[in-house]
Amino acid sequence: MPASTGTGTSTVHRLAVWAFGLGAFSVQFDSFALNLALPSIGADLHMPTDRLPLAVAAYLLACGAAMVPGGRAGDALGHRRPPSSPSAPCRAWAAAW
Numbered sequence: 001m002p003a004s005t006g007t008g009t010s011t012v013h014r015l016a017v018w019a020f021g022l023g024a025f026s027v028q029f030d031s032f033a034l035n036l037a038l039p040s041i042g043a044d045l046h047m048p049t050d051r052l053p054l055a056v057a058a059y060l061l062a063c064g065a066a067m068v069p070g071g072r073a074g075d076a077l078g079h080r081r082p083p084s085s086p087s088a089p090c091r092a093w094a095a096a097w
Helices: 007-036 038-045 049-077 087-096
Strands: none
Touching: 007 038, 007 049, 038 049
């Protein structure tokens, strides 16, 4: 890969590295919070404790898989529109509870 000659390219690369790091941190932080809630999740779902890691893996896999289309939607639709439209099902689900 050739070295960048302008400051714009290095700034874009830095922002990309920060964005990747923030995404990785958010998934790891979510995993930490989910592991703290495992006892109550197991009680609510009536799951034995040896099956709880499967629930964590399924949740994190779904969360990580949703980041790619979410980022793509952000690229295609702009920075203002995507945060409101994908959160609508989550708001509806929360209101139903």
